[in-house]
Amino acid sequence: MSLTTRLPQTLKQVRPVLSADHGEAKRRVLNLYKIWLRQIPYIRVDYIKNNWTETRLRDAIKENFMRNKHVTDLRVIDLLVVRGQMDFVETAEIWRQQHNTATMDRKKDTYKKKPVGFLERFYEGH
Amino acid sequence: MLKTILRHGCRLRSVVNMRFSAPLCNNIHTLTPSNVQANGQIWPHVFVSRRTRMIDQFVKDAGQMRTSPPLTPRDIESRVLRICNEYDKIQEANKNKITLVTHFMNDLGLDSLDHVEIIVALENEFGFEIPDADYDKLYTVQNVVDYLIKKMNVTDRSKTTVSSAPDPRYDDHHH
Numbered sequence: 505m506s507l508t509t510r511l512p513q514t515l516k517q518v519r520p521v522l523s524a525d526h527g528e529a530k531r532r533v534l535n536l537y538k539i540w541l542r543q544i545p546y547i548r549v550d551y552i553k554n555n556w557t558e559t560r561l562r563d564a565i566k567e568n569f570m571r572n573k574h575v576t577d578l579r580v581i582d583l584l585v586v587r588g589q590m591d592f593v594e595t596a597e598i599w600r601q602q603h604n605t606a607t608m609d610r611k612k613d614t615y616k617k618k619p620v621g622f623l624e625r626f627y628e629g630h
Numbered sequence: 631m632l633k634t635i636l637r638h639g640c641r642l643r644s645v646v647n648m649r650f651s652a653p654l655c656n657n658i659h660t661l662t663p664s665n666v667q668a669n670g671q672i673w674p675h676v677f678v679s680r681r682t683r684m685i686d687q688f689v690k691d692a693g694q695m696r697t698s699p700p701l702t703p704r705d706i707e708s709r710v711l712r713i714c715n716e717y718d719k720i721q722e723a724n725k726n727k728i729t730l731v732t733h734f735m736n737d738l739g740l741d742s743l744d745h746v747e748i749i750v751a752l753e754n755e756f757g758f759e760i761p762d763a764d765y766d767k768l769y770t771v772q773n774v775v776d777y778l779i780k781k782m783n784v785t786d787r788s789k790t791t792v793s794s795a796p797d798p799r800y801d802d803h804h805h
Contacts, residue, residue, distance in 0.1 A: 530742070534765070538746050541746070559718060
């Protein structure tokens, strides 16, 4: 049975990427969240230089998901899920490097900030 | 502790007896059903009886391993409530007021991602995977407890199959 025969009339104008309705898309998102959560102890060990705790990792994953919570377009949701799954595979198979995973965690400083104020500049040597 | 030493001592003594004194039977070279092995070979009854006795002893020894006490519904409730209390997204005000009828979304203000987190924590605690289709049954603590009881076949007076004591008098784990 082809996809077009299964779709309701209103959706026939746009071809879906993966899911046909919001329920299916929600299931995909929740599954992706679940596999990220299950991977947390392995991420902690594989990328050990980042000194992550479980709560910190959970907050980071939640933050990444919440950043897109306002999206309503089905195809955009599907593409985001696919991109999230690609990120997951790269993280799980350790194709990334230590600093690469730190970029997904917004609160982590991956660069040294410029000194602000007299004392900080003094410590730097200026 | 003295009881266990005496019990273990007694068991060793019987093994020693078995090894050094082979029992003399009258039917060594007779064709009894116990003598005939699967492929029709006749084996002296002495060796057959000794082998089965040693195997029985090994099985009894293996059965001495200590198992955890049987799960009761109250155990499951307390574990589920403990996990819900440890969840850090719940505000401090609600923490100790989680009861059996608390609804995750309505009463505690969690969303579907938090619900997934709670279920993953429950999976880690109880050691088995909860399939996706059952997620929408598990919105209250009472539903979670009932589901777990059903899945793990917990009854009120369940007895373990492997006893951690050779003597049934010590079966309720108070030694």
